[in-house]
Amino acid sequence: xxxxxxxxxxxxxxxxxxxxxxxxxxxxxxxxxxxxxxxxxxxxxxxxxxxxxxxxxxxxxxxxxxxxxxxxxxxxxxxxxxxxxxxxxxxxxxxxxxxxxxxxxxxxxxxxxxxxxxxxxxxxxxxxxxxxxxxxxxxxxxxxxxxxxxxxxxxxxxxxxxxxxxxxxxxxxxxxxxxxxxxxxxxxxxxxxxxxxxxxxxxxxxxxxxxxxxxxxxxxxxxxxxxxxxxxxxxxxxxxxxxxxxxxxxxxxxxxxxxxxxxxxxxxxxxxxxxxxxxxxxxxxxxxxxxxxxxxxxxxxxxxxx
Numbered sequence: 001x002x003x004x005x006x007x008x009x010x011x012x013x014x015x016x017x018x019x020x021x022x023x024x025x026x027x028x029x030x031x032x033x034x035x036x037x038x039x040x041x042x043x044x045x046x047x048x049x050x051x052x053x054x055x056x057x058x059x060x061x062x063x064x065x066x067x068x069x070x071x072x073x074x075x076x077x078x079x080x081x082x083x084x085x086x087x088x089x090x091x092x093x094x095x096x097x098x099x100x101x102x103x104x105x106x107x108x109x110x111x112x113x114x115x116x117x118x119x120x121x122x123x124x125x126x127x128x129x130x131x132x133x134x135x136x137x138x139x140x141x142x143x144x145x146x147x148x149x150x151x152x153x154x155x156x157x158x159x160x161x162x163x164x165x166x167x168x169x170x171x172x173x174x175x176x177x178x179x180x181x182x183x184x185x186x187x188x189x190x191x192x193x194x195x196x197x198x199x200x201x202x203x204x205x206x207x208x209x210x211x212x213x214x215x216x217x218x219x220x221x222x223x224x225x226x227x228x229x230x231x232x233x234x235x236x237x238x239x240x241x242x243x244x245x246x247x248x249x250x251x252x253x254x255x256x257x258x259x260x261x262x263x264x265x266x267x268x269x270x271x272x273x274x275x276x277x278x279x280x281x282x283x284x285x286x287x288x289x290x291x292x293x294x295x296x297x298x299x300x301x302x303x304x305x306x
Contacts, residue, residue, distance in 0.1 A: 011232075013232070016218070017053065017215070024044075027215060035227070040062065049199065051199075052202055060233050077200075079183050080194060087123075090198070098191075114154055118185075156171070207238075233301070243289070245273060245274065259295045260294050270289070273287050
């Protein structure tokens with residue numbers, strides 16, 4: 001006899017403004033309990049000391065969470081120069097203090113030199129794994145292991161304000177970029193220590209922090225209001241080209257059959273697929289569209305009607 005799943009079947013995305021002091025998983029579980037949702041996941045962690053945009057996925061939306069995990073992101077970081085900490089952020093212990101004697105012009109030049117494709121060595125205080133163990137767990141045990149550098153892209157690195165010894169910086173970067181490491185790279189150029197005192201994620205792909213709701217407001221709302229705060233699952237797929245299928249082709253697609261469609265381009269791409277019926281669109285899932293117009297399903301919405 002199979003056990004009945006606990007919670008309600010809820011499909012959607014909550015654009016949460018995560019508060020400082022909570023882990024991403026704790027924020028997720030609080031929102032999940034508030035909705036009494038069966039299934040939930042997030043689109044990439046924010047450190048407890050960081051705040052900002054954290055899209056939370058429920059039900060069928062969890063199938064598309066990786067699309068934001070790999071998207072470009074934007075942050076605003078507060079950096080305090082002259083003090084180096086064990087974690088490169090405000091949660092660590094200060095291990096070195098040095099004078100801050102550079103000018104604002106020199107800071108601008110340092111930021112410019114770190115724009116573009118760069119190699120980053122991931123920090124020990126990160127969620128990456130070595131032989132199945134999180135690096136931050138090894139770091140807490142006093143271990144330091146060799147990490148391979150990773151190629152990332154810093155699209156924009158803008159100085160918003162500078163009041164020595166602190167600066168406010170906006171960063172637009174590719175997936176896998178560690179802003180804490182960027183802070184360390186800046187001070188290597190300037191010749192003094194530094195650490196992040198605050199970090200706020202303000203954008204993921206085309207989703208802006210202005211769309212987000214606070215956890216307090218979400219928990220204080222009634223269940224109808226909470227459900228109304230959710231975006232549909234395809235909000236995670238906004239950067240993908242839409243493909244619309246009429247009923248017969250939609251049924252074949254849902255059965256896993258490859259479909260040939262007419263297209264003007266000859267490049268392979270990932271797309272989102274909809275059933276078009278009576279002028280209304282129903283998300284079926286995402287697919288790979290080949291150069292010769294063959295549509296092959298990758299992830300399907302399980303509650304789509306056949």
